[in-house]
Amino acid sequence: MGDHHHGPAKGLSRWLFTTNHKDIGTMYLWFSFAMFLLGGTFAMIIRAELFQPGMQLVEPAFFNQMTTLHGLVMVFGAIMPSFVGLANWLIPMMIGAPDMALPRLNNWSFWILPPAFLLLASTLFMEGGAPAAGWTFYAPLSTTYAAPSVTIFIFCIHILGLSSIMGSINIIATVMNMRAPGMSYMKMPLFVWTWLITAFLLVAVMPVLAGAVTMMLMDVHFGTSFFSAAGGGDPVLFQHIFWFFGHPEVYIIILPAFGVVSQIIPAFSRKPLFGYDSMVYATAAIAFLSFIVWAHHMYTVGMPVAGELFFMYATMLIAVPTGVKVFNWVTTMFRGSLSFEAPMLFAVAFIILFTIGGFSGLMLAIAPADFQYHDTYFVVAHFHYVLVPGAIFGIFASAYFWLPKWTGHMYDETLAKTHFWLSFIGMNLAFFPMHFLGLAGMPRRIPDYALQFADFNMVSSIGAFMFGVSQLLFLFIVVKCVRGGEKATAKPWDGAEGLEWTVPSPAPYHTFSTPPEVK
Amino acid sequence: MSLNNLKRLLACAAGVLATLPGLALAAGGEKNALNMPVGVTDVGRSIFDLHMIILWICVAIGALVFGVMFYSIIYHRKSRGVKPAQFHESTKVEIAWTVVPFLILITMAVPATSTLLDIYDFDDAEMDVLVTGYQWKWKYEYLAEEGENVAFFSNLSTPQSEIYNTDDKNDNYLLEVDEPLVIPVDTKVRFLVTANDVIHSWWVPELAVKKDAIPGFINETWTRANEIGTYRGQCAELCGKDHGFMPIVVEVVSKEDYAAWLGEKQEQAAKVKELMAQTFTLDELMERGKAVYARNCLACHGARGEGGVGTAIAGSAIATGDIGGHLNIGINGVPGTAMQAFGGQLNDVDLAAVITYQRNAFGNNMGDLVQPIDVFNYKQG
Ligand SMILES: [Cu+2]
8 A cells, every 4th residue: 555545535525526435335335224214214104003903193195105115215225225335345355456447437326326315205295295106116006096206206216227227337347357366256255246146137127127117107298008008008018027127126135145144154154155156156047037037926917827837937946046045054054163243143044034035935936825925914024034134134244244344443242232133033023923914814005904913913013113223223333333442453253254354454445456366 | 002902912922822833723814813714615725735735845944954054053153162164065965955946846836737727717607797996996797698787886884983993993894895796605706807997906815816907908717615604805906095995895695595686686777777767856866866975975075065085066166067067077087186987886877866966955056957868968978
């Protein structure tokens, strides 16, 4: 590190004009956490209304706005940007590159996000309210029958798509061109691998989503009938296009989490990952399959039986590479020398709970059974099991794992473990009873319910409040760690491997200006 | 949280623990049911069996995987001074854990395929019912080969006072309608499912039927109930504000009772048809109109025509203006507002009556009246 390097600029302009991958990563992470709290607030409102049967706090129309915004903000505002933040911080350090390949693009892909979400949140104050057709916004509820805010919503989706595509291109360019000498593809850390594949998925499907919302815009304002049978279109066409984006999207959300777990489990087992190659191939297989299973979200729309069979078989196949991953993690732990610091706790919980979500996913794949499960709380339970202990626990695990590298301080382990146990218990209380509710016949997205569902809903709400409040503890832990604490060494985890642990903690503003040699 | 709630919560937690082993025994509609109802159809039974097979396979795999994991968590701890093994990569193991799950999947796919083919066997239906989803109610039409077609709407009948917690909630809270669908037992009934506005989904768990109702398209599905009884379901696809308030109630009755019920309905339908050709006095129309108003308009326009969700009718420019304009709104609604098109929902007699009523009640005193034939002519254009 020579003296000719510039340190960070001072004040606001540091953050506005920065092209430094670490600064941009930090901004992504804080932004996504803010969105996590916002989306969480919407969830708290939903669970408060569902605490008891009867309408108490909000009106049905507002309830629908809450479910819609909760989904949109969590998926597009919290989970996706946080993984982009992790990618920004870690990918250059993991592959021995000085920065991302396209730093100015990087600045842009972050800075267009906050205005987009500000716009989206502002629709709450528009006449007719925010979008209310669910995060899946099926036409014609989201077109002909939507409030005027749908136009703003479409604009937001375009901006988010643009941001994601720019971010992905940047990651692809960085990984393909900027690896240190000797860092062959099959030596890359799994987080880099899973992100590379995720980036390709994003570039492939975000334009499809952009197409879907553009057709909506045309239907709403320019008299076309893409999604209206009266004009020769088809509402089901919307669902095909949406899920052609939407299914890969769920893997976009989970693959980077697979990556971090595949690095954290070996680190705290003090034992190499059991099958690195097969993990890479399994990720690629999942990514490929994710393109040919979309209609399993649509078993009840009235597809021909041949279509149902194709999508059922293809969906069941995903269980194979996913199984390979789970077996690999467990075998890695087997006969290791395990210790359970916060990152490991979250990673182990990830494996257990994600697997439970995988099981319910397999059940949902079975088309005839899905006729009973579809659009019930069973589905809500399923996707929260893969998203909360999946994606979000993956993010928590990463945060605790790399916080010492980012801040130069160790976080408070006792508080972090408390955060884990509160989240773990809260999350299971909130989402496990939803399996029962769905099987017993409670549809999703309803603001009020029949009396036989009352008790489980109350349990679920209590769990949700507990989970929600625990996240303030996480905020406290992170702030405390940023401000001080025990000094972290370059490699605070004895079992960790990778180039990022060869630089000091906190990582200097510029790292690897001369590429390291990888043997 | 009140003490009562706390008690319920504890009872419920105890209930979960006590009933877990009996997972397969719980039935639908029961309080705190844990599992899918078996239902009253052969298809429902095979779906249920399929569901249980997959569930137990998942439980078995889970027990194995988590078993190994917890073994490691307990015995392979650093704090016990364990030295880590360094083994990794084994092609044999990798092949095994790819092939074995694949074989397990095939054993699931076989029964799944046969059940699916059963569900898609629409042949030999003994009767057809057209089911149409509206925001936020269902319409049922019996497509009879002879006699009058019978058609009616089925609305939520739970009073607002229960929903807004001023009255105690009854046992069928939110799962009750003013007029249920009636079908005969042991009969293959084919449902043609469609929608009038947005997508809905017609779902009755115990009849093992869920089919999306898509505007502009007609989907097919069927059921064959083996037991007489009342079965309740709900709209399953988000369809707007009152998605949670459009339940489905199906009465499965004996074939004789069904024939009697249908005969009566057809007689009523024939009577309405006769009425359509008649001319009524103002008093007759006012009397009928008052009832129609109370059923269909009052919720939005108010008991005294003072308005609410809808605009005021008392003194309204439209209700005291040209009859054609009033007919237009009654028949075609106001697109983009809560004012629906009642032309397809009410028969001509009821429409004539309610419009006459609006023109002469609430101090509107127009003195003119609308006959069924006027409505008919207006619809013809
Ligand atoms: Cu509906």
